[in-house]
Amino acid sequence: xxxxxxxxxxxxxxATRSSLIAEVxxxxxxxxQGKVDARGIHGLYPMGDGVVRVVVTEAAxxxxxxxxxxxxxxxxxxxxxxxxxxxxxxxxxRFTDATRQAEAYRKGRVLLxxxxxxIHSPTGGLGIGLGLQDAVNLGWKLGQVVLGxxxxxxxxxxxxxxxxxxxxxxxxxxxxxxxxxxxxRQEALRDLLDEVLRVDDAGAPIAAxxxxxxxxxxxxxxxxxxxxxxxxxxxxxxxxxxxxxxFLHQGRPVLLEFSGPALEPGAWAGRVQHVRxxxxxxxxxxxxxxxxxxxxxxxxxDGYVAWVxxxxxxxxxxxxxxxxxxxxxxx
Numbered sequence: 001x002x003x004x005x006x007x008x009x010x011x012x013x014x015a016t017r018s019s020l021i022a023e024v025x026x027x028x029x030x031x032x033q034g035k036v037d038a039r040g041i042h043g044l045y046p047m048g049d050g051v052v053r054v055v056v057t058e059a060a061x062x063x064x065x066x067x068x069x070x071x072x073x074x075x076x077x078x079x080x081x082x083x084x085x086x087x088x089x090x091x092x093x094r095f096t097d098a099t100r101q102a103e104a105y106r107k108g109r110v111l112l113x114x115x116x117x118x119i120h121s122p123t124g125g126l127g128i129g130l131g132l133q134d135a136v137n138l139g140w141k142l143g144q145v146v147l148g149x150x151x152x153x154x155x156x157x158x159x160x161x162x163x164x165x166x167x168x169x170x171x172x173x174x175x176x177x178x179x180x181x182x183x184x185r186q187e188a189l190r191d192l193l194d195e196v197l198r199v200d201d202a203g204a205p206i207a208a209x210x211x212x213x214x215x216x217x218x219x220x221x222x223x224x225x226x227x228x229x230x231x232x233x234x235x236x237x238x239x240x241x242x243x244x245x246x247f248l249h250q251g252r253p254v255l256l257e258f259s260g261p262a263l264e265p266g267a268w269a270g271r272v273q274h275v276r277x278x279x280x281x282x283x284x285x286x287x288x289x290x291x292x293x294x295x296x297x298x299x300x301x302d303g304y305v306a307w308v309x310x311x312x313x314x315x316x317x318x319x320x321x322x323x324x325x326x327x328x329x330x331x
Contacts, residue, residue, distance in 0.1 A: 003117075006110040009103045010119070013174070015096035017181075018062040020072050022054045022092040023047065027085040035079060040181045042079045051090065057181075058094075067094045097121040097177045099170050105134075105159040113138055118166045120173040123180065129212045130169050133302075134162050140251060140301040149271070149325035161217045172209055205287055213286040222315075223308035224291045230299045231284060235277040244299075247273055251301045253324055260295030260311045268320045272298075298323075 003010065017040055030052065033044040040057025047053055056075045072092060073083035101118045105111060114131030138158050144150040179190050197203045208214035219227040232245045235256075247254045254273045257263045265272040283293045296309030298319055307319035 002110060003102060003112055006107050008107050008110070008112065010100045011103055012100035012170070013098065015061055015098035017057060018094055018096045019055060019057045020062075020067055020075055020092065020094055022072055022086075023051055023090040024054060024069075024072070024086040024092070025050050025088040025090075026052055027087075030084050033080065036180075037079070037182050039079070044084065052084070052086075054086065061096070062094050067092055095122055097174075099174050101163070101166055101170055105163055106155060111138060111142070111155070111158065113162075117162075118170060120170050121177050121180075123173065123176060126169050126173060126210060130166060133165065133212055133215070136302045137162055144325060150323075154323075165212075165215050168209070169212075172206075208286040211286075217304060219306065223294055223310060224285065224288055225283075225294060225297065225305045226308050228285060228288075228305060229303050230297065230305050233279050233283070234281055235279045237275055237277045245303070247275055248299070248301065248303055253301055253306070254299045255296065256299065257296045257309075258294070260309055261313055263296055263309070263313060263316065265320065266317070268324055271324050272320065 019040065027050075029046055029050065030044060032046060033042075035042045039059060042056045043054070045053040054072065054076070056072070056079055058071075058075050059078055062071070069086070069089055069092065072086060072089070076083040076086065097120075099120045102112050102116070105113070105117055113134035115127065117134060118127075118130065120127065138155075141150070141154045141158060145152055145154055178186055197206070205214065213229060215229065217227040230244060232243050234241065234243060236242070244254075244256065247256075250273070252273055253271065254275060255263060255265055257274070257276045258279055263274070265274050279293065283291050285291055292310075294308045295311050296316075297305050298307035298316065300306050300323060306323045307316055309316065
């Protein structure tokens with residue numbers, strides 16, 4: 001509703017099929033049922049106490065209205081020849097394979113995240129991680145602008161970073177939906193892809209895409225870690241052994257210093273945690289694999305690396321000013 005009122009278009013392919021999903025009660029405890037046919041994927045999954053989770057693809061694209069128990073019963077009979085005596089729905093919903101994305105994630109004071117910014121088939125659960133990464137990317141930036149620490153130009157980086165990430169995930173869900181029904185030609189392609197993915201590490205890029213760990217924001221040239229998610233390394237600080245992510249719990253940026261020239265956050269000390277640490281393990285990044293260990297890193301509150309030290313402090317003041325406000329403001 002907010003997106004429509006703001007006049008932000010949602011563009012992309014229309015739905016080609018719809019499915020019903022529900023948790024309902026049944027008489028007895030039917031065993032797990034599963035079926036894939038020319039219509040789509042169907043299944044019943046017992047959850048205990050006479051409750052089952054049901055997913056069934058409809059014979060025709062359903063209307064944009066709330067489905068009824070009668071709709072669910074009819075779809076089950078069409079597919080399985082029985083409605084399994086479903087009754088007393090705990091919840092019942094309809095979803096489609098429509099795949100659309102907002103043309104802009106920001107228009108003035110309106111900012112979009114999650115399902116307001118993108119819709120797609122829920123298969124695989126990508127929408128959960130995608131929406132959370134939207135929110136975490138936006139949250140700290142919006143907070144700094146509201147508090148006057150940063151100018152509104154920081155909010156422009158939200159669309160610049162998250163729109164491409166969303167578009168990539170939506171392409172994956174569209175490709176995945178092709179294999180969610182029985183069709184000889186599609187199954188031939190699926191068998192071919194299965195063979196390709198058996199090659200050592202061939203599945204790693206897909207796993208990284210699904211988990212969101214392959215996201216790389218374009219923050220300019222430099223170390224491979226720049227713009228990527230900081231790995232949760234085992235480190236040792238003055239307080240003892242720990243892990244990198246424990247320093248992100250406060251939602252504040254972290255300047256991690258491992259070796260090289262001594263670093264100081266300077267005028268940003270009130271906003272940036274400065275942690276001196278030792279890391280003896282290898283630095284591994286999803287998809288890229290092993291990378292050279294930096295001497296220091298500046299990590300944003302959303303876990304992405306904003307600056308990498310490679311034996312010098314070059315670029316650090318500029319990165320601090322870009323991402324965490326001008327010196328002396330709000331400290």
